[in-house]
Each structure stands twice: as C-alpha cells, then as structure tokens.
Amino acid sequence: MFVGIGNFGIFVAPMSEELGLGNSAFGWALSARLFGFALSGPFIGRLLDSRGSRVPLAVAGLMLGGAAASMSLINSGWQMIGLALFSGMMGFWGSSTLFLTIPIAKWFVRKRGRAMSVFFPSIPFGIGISSPITQLLVDTVGWRDAWFILGIIGGLSIAAVSLAFVRNKPSDLGLLPDGESASLDSNERARMERRLEYSWTVRQSMRTGAFWRISVAFGLLMAAMGTVGVFWVAFLRSLDISPQVAALAFSVQAFTQVASAIVIAPWMDRMQPRYVAMGGFASVAAGMLVAAVASTTWHGFAGAALAGVGLGAGMLTQTHIWPAYYGRDHIGAVRGAATPITLIMTGIGTPVLGILFDLTSFTMGWLAAAGALSAGFMLLALSPKPRTPQ
Numbered sequence: 001m002f003v004g005i006g007n008f009g010i011f012v013a014p015m016s017e018e019l020g021l022g023n024s025a026f027g028w029a030l031s032a033r034l035f036g037f038a039l040s041g042p043f044i045g046r047l048l049d050s051r052g053s054r055v056p057l058a059v060a061g062l063m064l065g066g067a068a069a070s071m072s073l074i075n076s077g078w079q080m081i082g083l084a085l086f087s088g089m090m091g092f093w094g095s096s097t098l099f100l101t102i103p104i105a106k107w108f109v110r111k112r113g114r115a116m117s118v119f120f121p122s123i124p125f126g127i128g129i130s131s132p133i134t135q136l137l138v139d140t141v142g143w144r145d146a147w148f149i150l151g152i153i154g155g156l157s158i159a160a161v162s163l164a165f166v167r168n169k170p171s172d173l174g175l176l177p178d179g180e181s182a183s184l185d186s187n188e189r190a191r192m193e194r195r196l197e198y199s200w201t202v203r204q205s206m207r208t209g210a211f212w213r214i215s216v217a218f219g220l221l222m223a224a225m226g227t228v229g230v231f232w233v234a235f236l237r238s239l240d241i242s243p244q245v246a247a248l249a250f251s252v253q254a255f256t257q258v259a260s261a262i263v264i265a266p267w268m269d270r271m272q273p274r275y276v277a278m279g280g281f282a283s284v285a286a287g288m289l290v291a292a293v294a295s296t297t298w299h300g301f302a303g304a305a306l307a308g309v310g311l312g313a314g315m316l317t318q319t320h321i322w323p324a325y326y327g328r329d330h331i332g333a334v335r336g337a338a339t340p341i342t343l344i345m346t347g348i349g350t351p352v353l354g355i356l357f358d359l360t361s362f363t364m365g366w367l368a369a370a371g372a373l374s375a376g377f378m379l380l381a382l383s384p385k386p387r388t389p390q
Helices: 008-019 023-051 054-073 077-089 098-107 112-119 122-141 143-165 186-196 202-206 209-237 243-267 273-292 297-326 331-359 362-381
Strands: none
Touching: 008 023, 008 122, 008 143, 008 209, 008 243, 023 054, 023 077, 023 098, 023 209, 023 331, 054 077, 054 098, 054 143, 098 112, 098 297, 098 331, 112 243, 112 297, 122 143, 122 243, 122 297, 202 209, 202 331, 209 243, 209 273, 209 297, 209 331, 209 362, 243 273, 243 297, 273 297, 273 362, 297 331, 331 362
16 A cells, blocks of 8 residues: 555645646546556456465565656656556555455455455555655655655565465365364365355356446445545645544544444345445545535545545445456456456546546536446445356
C-alpha cells in the first residue's frame, strides 16, 4: 500500500502544482494502471495456479518498487501514465491483488471466510498508515524523493517477505485445506480435497450469468474506491481543509475498513457473500451522498467513514465470493478471466468522474458515483450462487 497504491492521492496536489497537471491526468494514470492489470490478470491467474505465489510475488514486488522509484524522475503527464501502466501489469491493486488472495483461497475451504477476514484488514491498515506517513515524507523531502524512498524500501520489503514466508498450497507441506494434517498418499488426498467443494473450470464459470454480473458490480465498486483514493484529499482541500487534516480524513476510510472487516468476520462463513457485499455498496453510496453536500471538515470525516465501512464489506466479499461460488482448483484462472471485466469498468469510471470534477463540480461527480453503486447493488441482488453442474 505504500508503493503508490494506497497513498497515490497524497501525490496529486504537489505533482499537479509543479507539473501543471489537471485531475483528469491522474484519473487517466489510474486507468492506465488498471488497464495494465487487466492485460496481465489472465496470465497471472494461470501462472499462480501452476507455479504458486512465492517467487512470482517477489519478482513482481521488485519491479513495482522500481516503477514507483522512477516516478521521482518524471516531468510530464505521459511519463506518469506510462509508469502507471507498467505498475498495473505487475498485478498489484489492493485486495484484488491475485498474488495475495489466491493462496488464501487454496489454503482454506470451510474457514475461508474467516481467513479472508484476517487477511483483509492489512490492506486498509496499510492505506491508513501510508497516507499520513507519506504526507509527512512529502512535506519533509518533497514528492520526488518521497516516491524514490517508498519505491526502493517497498519493493525490497515485498520480495523479502514473500521469499521468507509465503508457501503456495497446503499439499506442499503435506496438509489438507484449513490447516488439517493428512496421513494419506497423494491420490487419496486429492480425492478428499475434491469432496470439500466443486471446482468450476473457467469455461463453466463464464457460462453463468453470475460471473458477468459480479464482475461488473465489483468494477463499479472499485471505480468508486479508486475515485476516493485519487481525489478525496484534493476534494477536501477544495473545502479549505489543511493538507494534514485532509490526509487524516482520508485515513479514516481506511481504518473504518479494518473495523468493518473485524465486525463482519464471524458472519463470512454463515451468510451468502452477496448479501454482505450489498450492504457494503449501500454504505459507500451513502458516503458519496454525504460528500456531494459536504461543506465542513466533519462532512469529510463522515463521508470517509461511511465509504470505509462499505469498502471494507465490499472488497472483503470480493476476495471471498469467487472461491465460494466457483471453488479453489482453478480460482487463479477464474479470477484472472474476471479481472479484465472488472478493471475495464473501474478504468472507465474513475477518469469519467475526474472529468466531471474538472468540468462541473465535485458534487456532480459524487452523485454519479452514488448512482453507479446503486446499479452494482442491483446486479448483486440478481446473482445467487450458481448450481453445481451435473
């Protein structure tokens, strides 16, 4: 989250002032990142099914860090957009990062919801602490050196943690899913794993309407999340709120995501994931409506809190709903196939809202975001778990 993902919005104001860039340029940079992720997602998903996450995560982390450090050298908008495209191709985008969610889906079945709930708070927690620390770093050494420092430290840290701690799947350690030991030969263990849940192939998954509706719905949610991440600080500063307070308000949505995940965790394995997600969509829409009428500092904090609660529920469910609906054996390929659809929706939505901000006002942009989230709510309402093929 420190490597230009959770803290990208902190750089918008200082880079815009020095380089003369408008809000739409940063929206297109985010779209370029998402387009890169959409291009690489199917390949990364299949790679993780066949090779696991440990080494690919380390390599991608180093390359992501290098791209972030290179941001310190840019002098124009097209350079920023190009580096954002390359960063996206490395496959990192918060809780949608396949390197992180696919191994959890493979390690757990009965306890998958709880496992995802333990993992998920690391994302908003990283956003929450990266925002004020990055703002302090920018204030101290400037935005160029801040990019360089975060890129080098972040890339090396991701690689070191991956190589030291990540293991690809339970069978690598002679285990069954959910941490249970197995004194079985490989064939018996494989048969037992198949009995735990049915695993859909990519082709089977894409023949269900739920696959397409879920992909579009979470694309709309991620568009709202991307808009908050890129423009929330700039929006609050337009209300004459100081940069430090604006960064703190932005952190509120991250920490409320953590609180939301903790509250939801006991229910993740007991409820249909779409119901949890629908509640999240409604909460984010409410946050956008508060932002549309905001005029004071507390409005900024209230809108951020509502958005954070909803994003916590929605993004946590996104990591859980795919393996819950389609199983674990081919989950990398299934998630990879859904990634372009979801990210195209996100990539279209964020720059469109940025253009609305530039041409009209922040009010119109937040109202449009609330409308998009309402559409996503309806798509999920129409997407029960598909029946297992006979």
